[in-house]
Amino acid sequence: MAPLLEIRKLTHIYSQGTPFEHVALKDVDFVAEKGEFIGIIGHTGSGKSTFVQHLNALLKPTSGTVLLDGEAVFSSPQRIRQVRSRVGLVFQYPEYQLFEETVRADIAYGPKNMKLDKEEIEQRVLEAADFVGLDPELLDKSPFDLSGGQKRRAAIAGVIAMRPDILVLDEPTAGLDPRGREEIIANIRRYHARVNGTVIYITHSMEDIARFASRLAVFCEGRIVMDGVPGEIFRHVEELERIGLTVPGITKVMALLRARGLPVPEGIYTIHQAMDALLGLKGGGENA
Amino acid sequence: MNIIRTEKLDFEYDAESGRGLVLKELDLEIEEGSFVAILGHNGSGKSTLAKHMNAILLPTGGKVFVSGMDTSDEERLLEIRRTVGMVFQNPDNQIVANVVEDDVAFGPENIGIPTAEIRTRVDEALKAVGMYEYRNHAPHLLSGGQKQRVAIAGIIAMRPRCIVLDEPTAMLDPSGRREVLDTVHRLNRENGITVVLITHHMDECIDADRLIVMADGAIIADGSPREVFPQVELLRDTGMDVPATVGLAWELRKAGYDMPLDALSAEECAEALYRVFG
Numbered sequence: 298m299a300p301l302l303e304i305r306k307l308t309h310i311y312s313q314g315t316p317f318e319h320v321a322l323k324d325v326d327f328v329a330e331k332g333e334f335i336g337i338i339g340h341t342g343s344g345k346s347t348f349v350q351h352l353n354a355l356l357k358p359t360s361g362t363v364l365l366d367g368e369a370v371f372s373s374p375q376r377i378r379q380v381r382s383r384v385g386l387v388f389q390y391p392e393y394q395l396f397e398e399t400v401r402a403d404i405a406y407g408p409k410n411m412k413l414d415k416e417e418i419e420q421r422v423l424e425a426a427d428f429v430g431l432d433p434e435l436l437d438k439s440p441f442d443l444s445g446g447q448k449r450r451a452a453i454a455g456v457i458a459m460r461p462d463i464l465v466l467d468e469p470t471a472g473l474d475p476r477g478r479e480e481i482i483a484n485i486r487r488y489h490a491r492v493n494g495t496v497i498y499i500t501h502s503m504e505d506i507a508r509f510a511s512r513l514a515v516f517c518e519g520r521i522v523m524d525g526v527p528g529e530i531f532r533h534v535e536e537l538e539r540i541g542l543t544v545p546g547i548t549k550v551m552a553l554l555r556a557r558g559l560p561v562p563e564g565i566y567t568i569h570q571a572m573d574a575l576l577g578l579k580g581g582g583e584n585a
Numbered sequence: 586m587n588i589i590r591t592e593k594l595d596f597e598y599d600a601e602s603g604r605g606l607v608l609k610e611l612d613l614e615i616e617e618g619s620f621v622a623i624l625g626h627n628g629s630g631k632s633t634l635a636k637h638m639n640a641i642l643l644p645t646g647g648k649v650f651v652s653g654m655d656t657s658d659e660e661r662l663l664e665i666r667r668t669v670g671m672v673f674q675n676p677d678n679q680i681v682a683n684v685v686e687d688d689v690a691f692g693p694e695n696i697g698i699p700t701a702e703i704r705t706r707v708d709e710a711l712k713a714v715g716m717y718e719y720r721n722h723a724p725h726l727l728s729g730g731q732k733q734r735v736a737i738a739g740i741i742a743m744r745p746r747c748i749v750l751d752e753p754t755a756m757l758d759p760s761g762r763r764e765v766l767d768t769v770h771r772l773n774r775e776n777g778i779t780v781v782l783i784t785h786h787m788d789e790c791i792d793a794d795r796l797i798v799m800a801d802g803a804i805i806a807d808g809s810p811r812e813v814f815p816q817v818e819l820l821r822d823t824g825m826d827v828p829a830t831v832g833l834a835w836e837l838r839k840a841g842y843d844m845p846l847d848a849l850s851a852e853e854c855a856e857a858l859y860r861v862f863g
Contacts (some may be wrong), residue, residue: 341728341758445627472628472674472755474785476824502760504829517772546788546829553855559863568663568833576840578862 299367301495302329302352302384304461307361309347313564316482321347323519328496329463334486336506336527337499339516340541344497346389349465352497365462382411382509385461389468391452395440398463399433403440406499409460418458425458426451428488430480446477452482457488463495464488478505507531507566515542528564543559547571588652588747588779589615589638589669593644596633609635609802610647617746620780621771622790622810625799626824631783636798638749639669640782652746667696668739676732677795685727685735686711686720692743703742711735711743713776714768730761734768741772747779748772754789762789772804787814787828791849815846830854837861 309322322344329335337368339345350356351363354370354377363370369499370380385407388394397403404425413534426433429450435443453469469485470478486509489496500506506513506527513530515523517540534544534552544552544566551565551574561574578580596608607630615621625631636642640656652668655662667799670692673679682688689707691830698706711717714734724732733753740748750769754762766789773780782789790796796813798806800823806813814820814827817835821827827835830851848857 340760341730472752474824476626476828541758543759547833549851550830550833550854552647553851554858554862555857557855557863559859567838568829571833572836572840575837575858575862 299364299483300328301331301366302327302365302557303364304328305362307348307351307363308359309344309351310359311347313359321519323352325470325519326520327514327521327524331462331495332493334489334496334511335498336510337497337516338501338503338506338542339568340501343516344519345516346467346582347519349386349467349497349499352463353386354380355386382407382459382492383385383461384463384465385456385459387453387464387466387469389454389471390404391456391469392440392448394444395448395452395455398439399437400426400440400443401436402438402456403451404455407455408508411459421458421460422454425454428491429454429484430493446473446480446528449473449481453481453484460492461494463497464497465497467499468501469498470500470502481556482509502530503537503543503566505550507548515540519564527566528565531566586617587614588617589613589781590650591634591644591647592650593636593647594634594637594644594649596630596637596642596646600645607802608637608644611803613797613804615781616781617779618769618773618777620792621795621797622782622784622793623797623799624654624784624787624790624825626785629777629799629811629823630802631799632751633802634681635671635749635751635781635783637745639671640665642740663696667743669747669749670743670745672733672736672740672748672753674752674755676729676736676756679736679739680724680732680773684720684722685716685722685724688721688724689692689738689742692739696743706742706744707738710738713741713772714738715764728761730764733757733761733765735757737765737768737772745778747781749781749783751783752785753782754784754786762786766792786823788824791828798823800824808832810849811847814849 304327307322307325311319311321337345349512365380395403403420403423405418408421431450431454440448470481513527514521531544531548547568548566551561554561565571565574591611591613594608594611602794615857619810623631630694640662642655653666656665670732676757680688681691686707688709690703693706694701711720714737716734724735754765769780772778791810793810795808806816814831817827830849832833832847837844842861845857848854
């Protein structure tokens, strides 16, 4: 069976043939299966945003193909329409895209475009609002009366309401405080667990993504330079720092301990893992 | 000597809305030449406080003094704004010109600095933030960190004694954040400019001289980062967190190990761990 999403030799060149020509993606291969939670990391200009805009046919590859269920996303205008509702893209600072008179109408915009009937739309609006933890009482308010955090949730709900097979989020916690970040992350994780959908999550925050992604893809200069489980990726502390990414604080501390000769394993990135490794050290010492 | 002082500062955005005070009887003094970080959750009042520091907002109760000048004294407004410059979160909203050096010249032009001197100031400011070689570039083609440094240069060119930065790194990636932080630390160290950094990134506060934590319009902790971060429960109760290094030490203490809570940097934490587990 074809993978849910398959990208083959994707290259994207902006302003090709002009003095501003810029190769944003070069020969990228990528596969995502149903149920995966994939973190995409990379510094500004590494190509990650260009990459995700190909996933729902917003950008056309200069060369290479994007296949959803084995079928090209650009095969026909109908196909493009279908792909746009199956791959839901939440942009950075999505609250700037709210525009309807009420929160309900804003969340309903996507499903309405899918030509669903009224009851179905209402049901999806309620379901999506619940997924993002938005109080139903807020649905009749103007989006502009909501707080920053609530606006962000409403905007994410608008994409979830299309029940996409793949939910793509570009920095969904940017600008939020630690509690706001935790809430949005908890909502997305709950959504992912309940619908067993695929989530692709772009972020600069290694600290956050390490805790919940099942897989990480690291972008650098238009290529995927690492792709694997977080424990594997965080073994490469020096390489990650060289390409302008910061490894989680705990990973750094453990790398320093290892450099001083303590036998702690590589690829540790949570406080919990560090505790286990350190307490294991003591336990091991007593047995010896 | 203090450069900013608030006296029983009260503020509410709209008295009729019934939302209550955003800042409550806030007393604060900021020493000239210091690097002060202000940490707080969204809605804690930290940005509102920042906007009082150069008279963008005026108190609804109490007073704010900038270098001894009452911010509600309209005749001193220009002088107050020259003394304290503000840098905001979104670099795109702060850039007005099509060429980097024109953008930096905008502030000094507005306060009536003679042309010849503007030239000197713009060059100095761009060198101070490490953007001199980009002086003829178009700002929109720069990275976020570079744009933010140009915005800082625009403020420096007015030669303020204090810069207040309101979440200047919120929209930047890790290397952009590093660039901006290194720049403000250097301006503080080498040029003696007072820095007030508003943030909710714990790790940006580690190197500050002083860390102030705000919640619900009041100051709930105030001291050096080494004094403030060990107050793990207080910080977590107000929706903030502590650096991962402190979080690890906290868990190890709960498990009965004698770990200090003030080993903030990765190096200090590794050193303390080595002593316990090595």
